[in-house]
Amino acid sequence: MPTYSTRRGAYSYGHAVGILLLDAKAPFIPGDVANATSYDFPVIYKTVEGLSTSVCLNGAPEFNEKLAEAAKELAREGVKGISSDCGFMLQFQEAVADAVDIPVCMSSLLQLPFIARSLDPSQPIGVITADSTNLDEGFLTRGGVKLPPNPLIIRGMQDEPEFKTAVLEEKGSLDSDLITAETVACAEKLLAEYPTMGAILLECSMLPPYAKAVQDAVGLPVYDFISAIDYLSAGMRPRAYTGGY
Numbered sequence: 358m359p360t361y362s363t364r365r366g367a368y369s370y371g372h373a374v375g376i377l378l379l380d381a382k383a384p385f386i387p388g389d390v391a392n393a394t395s396y397d398f399p400v401i402y403k404t405v406e407g408l409s410t411s412v413c414l415n416g417a418p419e420f421n422e423k424l425a426e427a428a429k430e431l432a433r434e435g436v437k438g439i440s441s442d443c444g445f446m447l448q449f450q451e452a453v454a455d456a457v458d459i460p461v462c463m464s465s466l467l468q469l470p471f472i473a474r475s476l477d478p479s480q481p482i483g484v485i486t487a488d489s490t491n492l493d494e495g496f497l498t499r500g501g502v503k504l505p506p507n508p509l510i511i512r513g514m515q516d517e518p519e520f521k522t523a524v525l526e527e528k529g530s531l532d533s534d535l536i537t538a539e540t541v542a543c544a545e546k547l548l549a550e551y552p553t554m555g556a557i558l559l560e561c562s563m564l565p566p567y568a569k570a571v572q573d574a575v576g577l578p579v580y581d582f583i584s585a586i587d588y589l590s591a592g593m594r595p596r597a598y599t600g601g602y
Contacts, residue, residue, distance in 0.1 A: 371435075372401040372436045373438070374589060375403065375439045376442060378391055378404045379404075379405065379408055379409065379443050380404055380407055381409060384523075384531045388568075407423075410487075424446075428461070432458070437590075438460040438461065438592075439462075442582070443562055444560035444562065445487075446463045447466050448496075448500055450500055465558065465562070465584075465585045466497060466502055470502065472580055476507060481510050481553065483512065483558070484510065485561075486514070490515065508551075512547055514539065514543065514561070517539040520536050523536065533567075540570070541570050541574045544571045544574060544575050555577065557579045558579075559579065559581040562582045565581040
């Protein structure tokens with residue numbers, strides 16, 4: 358057996374990805390970024406106190422330093438990569454990436470260039486977000502995302518009754534069947550309006566539990582926050598292949 362040494366600043370070991378959390382209270386069900394059973398690898402969480410959902414959605418540059426310090430703490434814990442639980446944390450991508458020497462993927466929206474390159478440039482990409490009043494192409498470019506040639510069709514969930522009260526208003530409960538129906542209806546409307554749409558990206562970290570229902574309904578590739586974090590982790594833990602030849 359090899360000899361192991363204590364890592365300064367670590368209180369536990371073996372975490373693949375560290376995830377910075379909003380200061381929010383909601384039921385984080387399986388499939389949610391903030392539910393540890395959503396992953397096939399160990400994760401560790403750190404809440405950024407004061408960074409509420411509404412503060413983050415409306416823009417919070419004053420939190421750059423706090424996010425950077427929280428990321429450094431996760432790095433000292435030994436994580437191999439850092440992510441977050443809100444697509445709007447794209448605004449902190451540069452600050453966090455500059456603060457640590459490990460890979461950083463702060464937002465599901467960072468997948469947009471990859472998705473675009475997998476499609477014909479004429480095919481629209483649907484983006485279903487928690488709040489379309491705050492997510493536009495200007496937000497993406499400020500966050501360092503190169504806009505694709507594909508049309509981006511952004512639709513928000515902020516007026517959907519169950520999503521609004523459960524996620525944005527944090528009522529303390531969540532009816533997953535209702536949010537499934539609301540998310541699927543949003544995707545179906547997108548496809549009806551843009552029948553040549555090539556893919557859908559779910560921005561919000563609380564929407565991955567409904568990605569399969571969306572894909573079943575519209576028959577398109579669906580990307581979400583979990584696919585982004587899985588990709589981040591995959592680069593740090595390549596699979597060892599065995600079998601016959």
